[in-house]
Amino acid sequence: MKTSVFHIPLIVDLIAQHLHAWDLFSCVLVSKDWHASFTPRLWRSIVFKEDIPGGALIQHQEYVRSIVGNGGYISRSTSIGFKPLNLQTLKFNSEDHRDISKVLLRMAKQATFLRSLDMLVLTKKPYYEGALLSALESHHPTLREFRLKCPKYPFRGILQLIHACRHLECLSIEAIALFDETNNMEYESALTKEFFRDIGDMQCKDISISVDCSLELDVILGILDHTPLLERLGLLTTLTENEGASVRQIAQVLRSKHRSKLKHLSLDIETDDDSAVVQLLAAVGYDGANHDGQINNEGGLLSLHLSLGTSDAERLCEFVPRYFATSLVNLDLFSYCSTPNGIEIIGNILSGLPNLLSLKVGLFMDLVDIQVFDIDAIYQKSWKCVGLRKMSLEVGGYTNPPKKDDLALDYILSRIAQLPMLEELSIEIGTPVLAKECGYLNYLVGLKRLKVLDLSKYKANLSIKDVEWMLLHWTSLDCLIMNEYQISKPKAGSRRSKNPIVQLIRSKRPSIRVIMDGAEL
Numbered sequence: 001m002k003t004s005v006f007h008i009p010l011i012v013d014l015i016a017q018h019l020h021a022w023d024l025f026s027c028v029l030v031s032k033d034w035h036a037s038f039t040p041r042l043w044r045s046i047v048f049k050e051d052i053p054g055g056a057l058i059q060h061q062e063y064v065r066s067i068v069g070n071g072g073y074i075s076r077s078t079s080i081g082f083k084p085l086n087l088q089t090l091k092f093n094s095e096d097h098r099d100i101s102k103v104l105l106r107m108a109k110q111a112t113f114l115r116s117l118d119m120l121v122l123t124k125k126p127y128y129e130g131a132l133l134s135a136l137e138s139h140h141p142t143l144r145e146f147r148l149k150c151p152k153y154p155f156r157g158i159l160q161l162i163h164a165c166r167h168l169e170c171l172s173i174e175a176i177a178l179f180d181e182t183n184n185m186e187y188e189s190a191l192t193k194e195f196f197r198d199i200g201d202m203q204c205k206d207i208s209i210s211v212d213c214s215l216e217l218d219v220i221l222g223i224l225d226h227t228p229l230l231e232r233l234g235l236l237t238t239l240t241e242n243e244g245a246s247v248r249q250i251a252q253v254l255r256s257k258h259r260s261k262l263k264h265l266s267l268d269i270e271t272d273d274d275s276a277v278v279q280l281l282a283a284v285g286y287d288g289a290n291h292d293g294q295i296n297n298e299g300g301l302l303s304l305h306l307s308l309g310t311s312d313a314e315r316l317c318e319f320v321p322r323y324f325a326t327s328l329v330n331l332d333l334f335s336y337c338s339t340p341n342g343i344e345i346i347g348n349i350l351s352g353l354p355n356l357l358s359l360k361v362g363l364f365m366d367l368v369d370i371q372v373f374d375i376d377a378i379y380q381k382s383w384k385c386v387g388l389r390k391m392s393l394e395v396g397g398y399t400n401p402p403k404k405d406d407l408a409l410d411y412i413l414s415r416i417a418q419l420p421m422l423e424e425l426s427i428e429i430g431t432p433v434l435a436k437e438c439g440y441l442n443y444l445v446g447l448k449r450l451k452v453l454d455l456s457k458y459k460a461n462l463s464i465k466d467v468e469w470m471l472l473h474w475t476s477l478d479c480l481i482m483n484e485y486q487i488s489k490p491k492a493g494s495r496r497s498k499n500p501i502v503q504l505i506r507s508k509r510p511s512i513r514v515i516m517d518g519a520e521l
Contacts, residue, residue, distance in 0.1 A: 321352025
């Protein structure tokens, strides 16, 4: 809902009084032109991108169920007077220089029925740890989701957070670094084993641990051992020692404890041990070949994201269709196609996953000696996943693309255009030279069902002629995602909505949603 709606309070009041349609207005975009004349009872959810004036939240405190800060700031004085009795969701992802963790935690503790807390903490001082644990522990009958992003967090504090969140259904911790006063890995390992021995089974169905440093394998294994209900797992870390053996231990626990329930798996762990990675895939997919040499079709994984630093991408990607041929609907192999045979890998994947709905791949060919592709041989294979709805493709890595690469890229774009059900397409062409010379729009003319086109990472400018071509050929298009620098050089004080390309879209297809730099115009 745009902020312009705030200029019609009488209409809103009329609806409120005569239709009692409180939940029709479930989201408000609050900005500095907040109008106090609005009926507070209407607003269940508040999303704001600017600082909220004092008193605005307090006026709505009795009715607000959800507050999402997307660039805004709540003052300390406002938060003290604000008592969100019915608040269920509190989310702040503002990368503001003013740290508001104390303000958020005070609000969280006051919200008796809070179900979801999502916060970004920029401070490097751990003063908020005690308040955070207090806020979490005061809500365990109602709190279901907790997500934390922060620059640094103490190792012992991670264990305390896991303990405080043991009744939650969703736990996500993203930290740039972990630290411990002792800096003693043996101490950490002993502490971890003792902790998980005492904690018992957790209720979590969704766990994501992302730390940009080494994480003790005992922490990972402890979490996996004590989450019998786990359906979604995300791990991004560097293992402390012997990556291949560690991956095998993770695979063993996944097979014995989680194979029947796990539906979504995202792993970002560095290892060059390809056989360990294959063992991990087998642990969450099919059992492999049975005694008759046939492949079982009992795999249940729906979504898979792998980034394991393996050295043999072609060999690994052969196993993805083998273990998940009938179950997989979402696949992210972004890092696995950065080889001269990347296009062949894509072809093999699309040939072996008939039920795939969403695919994300990266295609980088920046090696000096590019292999000569046998294009016809590669693409004689049938792309069985004709039901693919969503695809994200990144192409880049060089400034002067060899002719063979141009041919390969043209080929894959023309094949993408033959996917009859494709509705969402994101293409990132990483170098201006390639973006300019490729002229890829012409290859995609066959996408008759395309609804969402994301060009926000396209490195070349879009012209009026490009947009006219889109409007002519893609009659089903209802959302175009761009960035401002693609269509003009921004001027100080200029409004994006006055841009000639935006005005062209508004005049010819006003129903199309235009999203620029993350904001809908």
